[in-house]
Amino acid sequence: MTLRAFMQGAGKSAIRRIAVLLVFVLALSGCDRSTPLRVVKAVAAGVPSLAPFFDEGIGLGHDTVVGPQAVQGSLQQGDTPGLYGGTRKPTICDIKQLKEFLTDPRNHQKAQAWATALNITTDEIPGYLDRLTPVLLRHDTLVQNHDYKRGKAVPFDSLLETGIAVLVDEQGLPAVKCSCGNPLRPFTGDTNRISVKFQGGNKKWRGYERSAVVAVQPAPRKMQRLALVDVGDPALGIDRPVGTTGAHDKTFDTRRERAVPRLAGTTFGDASRRLAEAGLAVGYDGKARPPEDARVAASDPPAGSRLGFGAYVTLSVAEETSHGPTTPPPPSTSGPSTAPPSQPPSSRSSPAPPSSPSSPSSSGPGPTSSAPTSSAPPSSKAPPSSAPPRSTSTTTSAPTTSAPVTTSAPPPSKPVTSSAPPPSKPATSGAPPPSNPVTTSAPATSGPASSAPATSESASSGPASIAIT
Template sequence: MAFHVFVHRSGKSVIRRIAVLLALVLALGACDRDAPLFVVKAVAAGVPSLAPFFDENQGLGRDAQVTAQTAHGGLQQGDTPGLYGGSKQPTICDVGRLKEFLTDPANDRKAQAWAAALSMTTDEIPAYLDRLTPVLLRHDTLVLNHDYKKEKAVPFNALLQAGIAILVDEGGLPAVKCSCGNPLRPFDGDTTRIKVEFDDRNEEWKGYEKASVVAVRPAPRKVERLALVDVDEPDRGINRPVGTTGERDTTFDTRERRAVPDLAGATFGQASRRLADKGLAVAFDGGGLPPDDARVTASDPPAGTELRFGEYVMLSVAGGTSEGSSDGTTTTPPGPGPSSPTTQGPSSSTPSTSGPGSSGPGSSGPGSSGPGSSGPGSSDPSTPGPTSGPPSSTPASPVAPSSDPPPSTKTPTSSSPPPPVTSAPPETTSAPPPSSAPVTSSAPPPVTTVPATTPPATGTSPADGPAASTSA
């Protein structure tokens, strides 16, 4: 009876412990799932910064009232058609005044902090500003913003409301917030794991949706012109050359239909460029951009479908930089497309024009020294065996000479008995080369695909004699 009570109590204790552990695991999982990885400060349109580089009362830039557009996916490439907006008023950002301010010796400390935030020197500021282009945000956009505090640029993650005027660089990346001159860098984080903090000055704006925020990644090529949408007249498109402020704008009709090109077999980088030239946006599944060299297998909608300007085309990709992968999407933001080495083309040794060359950082790419280059007819430096002997009598050398066991390569010459090979031609009695022609004369005929697993020492078996004569 006492033993029964003890077992009963022990069972209850074990169950209680398991329940406590289960609850703890669930609680930790819930905390990890709900805990934000990136705290983001909301920056509303038209609200002055508390720590600006440039006095906002000077009229350096002017925001607009724009309703945020819904984007397909959190990441967008800098050359995506319709990613940014424009206006008939080209003076949304006075680049000339910002240049004068940052090159004025009286503002040297601010210029040094401003240049350090963008990883440049103060001497490079004028040429850098000449390459920037003013646009208006059409999406609530995540960036790495910078305040000017204690003569330094202090970075913080920020969500800029749609309608804020910014300057973008040649890759289509946000570079400067126009109204205050604060430098901007790309947001380097997961767009789905953010916690946006609103305050009394930057209250949650109408139309804000956490699922609709975007972060911009560099375009796979140097952008020559930006395809914008007029924020006041959405049916009016604006082609703005990079480095201009609106004086060279040309317009087009965004309602004009354009056909989806045939993209099957193209790389993701090629497909995104072709879609951008057509005025169509790229959509994809996954948490990050696919590799630039991933092959497009299909598009949705299919080729030939007519869409309006800026509409999305979903691409299905496979492969990429990691050979043998069936899924081209990655969770880490690819770097810019042109940084991929020669990944397109099946086996050509000539590097593609879009890559830096065949001596890229990846050693597993399809170069001349990659795996599989030592096929039949190629000399493998790992086979130091002599060239004498009867290599011409071997029908096909296996492709894996390195798997031959080296200890037994020199024994068959003395242990091979002459009786089994009396009816065979004389060349069958000589020992094959140690590693370049493995055991083709002593391998049994029914198993011709595995000569490498039977070393030449097996020639001592009497049953191999007739087989050798028939194979000869």
């Protein structure tokens, strides 16, 4: 007894330990499912890089002090109006000097590493640089940066401060950091799961706000012009052709109000393009940017509102995006009122004879509860035009339940059942009651002319009093 009690106590203790261990494992697995924070190195404006591609003392580019700007949504497309700033000074990026350095045979190894980071060849460098446009960041921007170490481009995630001069490509993506020439690629991590490290000279800058950090997505198509904001005079806008450095700029008034277009019912991608064409930026609710095919339910401010250049319009998308045709209900076989027009003649909703051969009338149709009887008198004759072609086979197979009772049915005094013929008649004779002496052994041509052969089912299209002699 004592041993049993000891074993029971030990068993309960082991169960408790297992339960505690299970809870601990589940807690750890729940933590593992969450996305870990991605470490991002802060890069402040005007601070030299520790491992630059080019000596920053040669003046390839110059950063500018720019005040922080509000933003709605951490993912912005490269064609967003006002995403970037500009200046009428043409010295923020010296593309000519950068091209000369990269095409110099003495710098071939560095040029090869630079081109590899941007997925181009060294021969493509001059044409690639000619398509880039110098701009200034108006938001703290996440990018994949590159250091030059041991003859190779070493990538690392970084946060570039507002005011840093960069070259952007034809889809609005940052491609080169002007001051040091480091190649840039799009940030591929989760913008909501980052840990920014402010180290060395890159101390936390004034105006840094975690909610104002953005990453740039490529515009859906190559752009011809960039709509910038003059960082020295925000009331002035700069219309800069792609691939130029400022010599062909045109200015416009950013304070001129623009009407919010009607966007409800369009896709999120189409609404984004229409807003960009109107000089307005796209905002969205939540942390994730909606998919391009999501349906826009409403905009804030609503359609018709007047806003200044680069103002954000927040788009709300519908939860349900399917607008396909409604599937019609299956056709009903309970009566003619619900049968579709395409229903075949053999349906019970039509009084016409069935297209498939039926058994002799002695075997009867299905139960009366599922097959309506004919309301026509026994002497009535069905229209010949509605009778489909008939088979001359005298088969005695059981009928389908869809076969209607025809005018050859016995008088109402004889109940119609689904049972076998009367015991006095064999099941294969197909002979009706004695009062209607139609036999199946006579040829079909010995009787009066009719629209159907005189087989076991010929009575459905001819008079019931016909006798074969």
